[in-house]
Amino acid sequence: MGDTSNMPLVVDLDGTLTPTDTLQESLVRLLRHSPMSLLCLPLWLMRGRAGFKEAISKRVTIDAQKIPYCAPLLAYLHEEKSRGRQIVLATAAHHTTAEEVSRHLGIFDKVLATHAGNNLKGLAKLKAIQENVGGAFVYAGDSKADLPIWKQARAAILVGVAQRTAAQVRCEVSIEREYPKLSSGVAVWLRALRVHQWIKNLLLFVPLLTTFAFADINKLGSVVLAFLAFSFAASATYIVNDLWDLESDRAHPRKRLRPFACGALPILHGLLVAGVALGLSLGVASAVSHGFLGMLVTYLVLTSLYSWVIKEYVLMDVLMLSLLYTIRILAGSVVIGVVISSWLLAFSAFLFLSLALVKRCAELVSLNEVGAGATRGRDYRVSDLVVLWPLGVGAALCAVVVFGLFISAPETQARYATPKMLWLVAIGLVYWMARLWVKTSRGEMHDDPVVYAIKDRGSRLTVIAMIGAAMAAYFVTLELQP
Template identity: 25%
Template sequence: MKHYIKLLRPKHWAKNLFLFVPSFFAGKFFEVDKIALLAGGFIAFSLLASSIYIINDYNDVEDDKKHPEKCKRPLASGAVKKNYALALSILLTITGLATAFFLDSSGKFLFVTLIYYCMNLSYSFGLKNISIVDILIVATGFVLRVKGGAILSEVNTTEWFIIMTFLLALFMAIAKRRDDVILKMSTGTEMRKSMKGYSLDFLNTLLGLFCAILIVSYVNYTMSPVTYKKFGYRAYYTSLFVIAALMRYLQITFIHNKAGSPTDVLYKDRFIQVTIVLWAISFFVILYLRDLTFFDK
């Protein structure tokens, strides 16, 4: 049973917490009906994501056997039979889409999940081998999670919010590709065909570029008229935590060369965990405790 659970990659379900972000920033995080819908959305996305992971592992089983870590995956190690894994993937897909269908009568959430599923299916069957396209698809997946959360929460997402979600996901995807390039340089093993379109210098340049763009975009967002109208001047204080987290991620990437999986970094690195918690608390105070006497309205 543990091999089947590992096959689902439950650790990566944390990415689907992005569904809750629009509700949080709209001040509706504690509305029970919205949370119930978002929890259902989280389940739907998690089931579909696990289905895609299985298909990806199914297609990459021979390449994974050559990887120092991926060779331990259930399919690559032979712990789970390929036909059983494929049957499980089909079951997860049907259940995930059915869940999405029942959550939203308008069909919009189902439409988003279908786009997410088809896009990632295309990724698994070939688009992941095209450099630049591969990381753009990864980043778009996070945007779709946010859009799905906005639909279930019945809130609007601003252009700034979508842009920053995309940039953050793209930044982390680039860091992961850099780790793959370093692995290729040290072992001589090319784990992805898309690696032919990447070099260490190219990815280092992209990381620095998108980190700068992300910081500038976030600061501009906190000082934009829409944000000022909603949160007042206090939102720009949260820039400190964003900058600190990005600096730490760069440190992990360039100094420690351990940016292989953004999810693993999130689970293991205490510094980033603390900055995320402080960032969330600061926005929680601004949004939900705005009438405290030590805050100006």
């Protein structure tokens, strides 16, 4: 077909230049800032695709600096531009979005995009290209919808194209460049679902352990089902939260690599998986008991309030996080039908407040290391560390004090065979919490202290030792000298 290296290079936007879908991102942003707009979507859809995009673009704009780009393709476009090749952006996205991207990247000679009444996709895009560029061009695209354009192009650039579609294109035109799709396999979905965070839901087993009823198979089975229900619900909320926080996550040094933030997973797929996970969660919860279902719904309401409103307010967010940890213990007590003691509730409240503050301090330390002064999407500044450090350490010590008072309580003295052995647990708590705070100050803490504790050998050994000491205090009778 001859040399095509000097022919105009026409580039698609959604799925090609960027792995994300700008229309879906616009919808998420619109619903975040104006939830009532959801009621208007059916009316806008009646205007056709071009009219729908026009209605969305009037209300929100995409920040071209924040969306992810296909780095290898973008590097190639810059290289071709530097040697004088004409680069054209041709997309079904609304023209306001396309022009914003063009201004940001500064490499396009011309922009062809959707205007009111003309949705630039498929044959409509091909016609616009032929009218504005001519018949000799190279086209970079990503999907089956681009086949009519590739058939008329002199060469193709394939970006994340499915194997079957790629084979069809190879039969029609020569391939100038080919870039693989971002990985979206099982491992990526496990990251999006945050299966490693399911460890938090082991708190449901706490009432089973504190009542030493783990030998009761029926109760154990019920708690296992409750664990699965909470885990599915948590994964659903994690996905929705990640979609809600796309902009702020992309400004974060580590969160920008999350599957939805970097464009490895489509937004629409995320919503579908979240819906399925939520349905499974509610189904399993209803099979456990109506009381537990009520606790799960309460958790979903509170975590939604946290994600949509409360996390933007300083300190209120960490208080809500500590409540979300504690509600897992309450849910576990509902499953096995026991009443949680005020000692356990007070201890949990202070302990989880300290862990929540560890999480915030770790984020601020990370931001400080890269020279940032404040979090995006949350009302925290690096200068707040002087207040958050003592508050978090103080909360940890309060938890230890509550535990010490629990050891001396008459009901504990009557229930445990050797209650004085529980002081070993108290010592373990002091060491473990102090260790977490020291690691945080050194910048070694993961964003989530629970995840860090799982990976940290010292934390694992300390927690195991504390559990062993608590069980020994309950079962083993020793004559300890005062």
